[in-house]
Amino acid sequence: MEVDAKKVMRDFAVADVRPMGTYALLEMEGDLPEGIMPGQFVQIEIADSKTTYLRRPISICNVENGRLWLLVRDAGAGTHKLVEARKGDRFNIIMPLGHGFTVPAGKDTRILLAGGGVGVAPLLYLAKTLHDGGICPDIVLGARSKADVLLREEFERYGRLHISTDDGSDGTPGLITANPAWDKEFDAVAVCGPTPMMRAVASICAGRGIPCEVSLENMMACGLGACLCCVEDTKDKGNVCVCTDGPVFNINKLKWQL
C-alpha cells in the first residue's frame, strides 16, 4: 500500500482570482506539501462566520508553478466567500486529504475523463498528471451552454477535449453520455460531477466492463476520518469514510444500483 503524504495545516494567500460567473478559479500561494495526488482535496476554513463554522471540502484542481488551484462554485455562504475572495486574502487550509484517482503506469492506457459542472475540478490535475506521465487522455466535459464550459484551454493542453452542451451551443448537444467520445475503446474511466451524471457514466462502464472511478461529495465535518459523518456504504467493508477511503472509489466497491 502506498504511504499517505503527511497532512499539513497552513495559511495560503490568494495570488490570483479568475471569476467565471457563479464560479471562480483561485490560485493560492503558500508552502505546498509534497506528494499531492489527483483527486485529493483540501479542507478550507471560512473564518469569522457563524453559519460556516466547519471547514469546506474543495478538490485540488491543479498544482502549477508552486500554486494551488481551487475551482469553486458559489453554492452557499462558504463558497460565496471563496468566489468573492480578493488577491491577498488568506485562508487556512488542511491538505492533502483523501484517496485520489488511480494513475495508470502504462503509457498506452486509453483513459477517458468525464466531468460536469464543478466536478471538472479534480479532473484537471488528473489530466495533467497523466499527461506528465506520457498518457494522452480523452476528456469529455458537460455544461449547460458554451459559456459554462470551465477551464477549456487548460484541459486542451493535457488531452483530447470533447464537449457536450445541453443547448448544443458548443460540441455535441445533449448529455456527456451521448458524446461521440464514447465511440472509442477505453481501459479506464474517471468521472466527477452531479450524481445523476456519475450514475449514467458508471452504468455505461458497467455495461462495457470498463473499470470506472467516481469522486463523491458526501457531507463532511472533519475531513480526517475521525467523525464518521461522511460515510458511504460499500460492498466489502460496509460504511467507510469518503474523506479517507475516498473521495474517489471504483464503482464496483459501491452499492449503487446502476
Next chain:
Amino acid sequence: MATLNVNIGGLELANPVLTASGTFGYGEEFADLTDINALGGIIVKGTTLAPRQGNPAPRMAETPSGMLNAVGLQNKGVDYFIEHIYPRIAERFSSEIIVNVAGSTIDDYTEVCRRLAPLPRIRAVEINISCPNVKQGGMAFGTTTDGAAEVTRAVRAAWPKTLIMKLSPNVTSIVDIAKAVEAEGADSVSLINTLMGMAIDVKRRRPMLSTITGGLSGPAVKPVAVRMVWQVAKAVGIPVIGLGGISDTNDALEFIMAGATAIEVGTAGFVNPRAAEEIALGLAAYCEENGLKSISEIRGII
C-alpha cells in the same frame, strides 16, 4: 512553573485537556497536525461489544455555530479495538488513553469493561449513557436516575480502575443523575454529551439527517454546558469533566472556573485540529501570567 496536573478519581493527568469521544478518532487521524502527547489524554470513539455500522447517511448537518450529528456509534467492536487499534496507539502515544464505552444492555457495558480491564494503558473508561443517536443507545439509561444508577452499579463491579460516567443534558435535572451515579461509586462525571436537536431542509421539505433528530455540538451548546457543569460541580464531591463547545483557552477557563477538574475538546477540533494542544499551552501561560502555582487554584471559584 505552575502545575497543570490534575487527578480524576485516581487517574493522574499531566494536564486537564482531553479530547472528546467521537471527535478525535483514535488520535492517529490528527497526529500529522498536532502533538497528541502534549494532551492530558485522548478519549477514543464509543466502543460497543459487537461491531456497529451506525446510521445511514446523511449523518451531519451544520447549524449556526455548531453541527448536528447522527453517527450512531459506528465502530468495529471492542475485540477489534483490543487486537488492532490498542497496540498501535498504546505504542505511539504517551498521553492517557480513555475508552468511551456504549451499549444497549447492562451486560453490554459490563462485558466491554471486562474485556478492556487487562489492558495496562487503559486506566479509565468513560461510560456513555447519553448517546441520543441510537434507540437503545444508552440515553435510555442516562435519562432516569434509576437507569443511570443501575448501569453505574453494574459497571463498578466489572471495572476496577477509574470510572467516568458521561451524562446526557437531555434531562430535567442533570444534578439528580450526577448524584445517583456518584452514590453508586462513579469516580467522576463528564458532561455534556450532545443536546438533542433537529434541522429541516426547507427546499427539499426533508429532515437534514437520516434519523430526523440528532445531537447538537459546538460553540452553540457552550453556555448550556457551562451552566450544567457549574450546577453539578456544586452538588457532587467527585471530579467533574466539562465539555461542550470548548474552542480555546478562554472557553476552557470558563469550565474550570465553573468547577471542572478537566475539560474535553470536541467539535472544535474539526475546525482547528490543534485546538486541544493550544488549550494545554494556553492554560500553562495563563497560570504563569496570573501567578498561579496550580490550575486548581481557580477551579470552582464561581
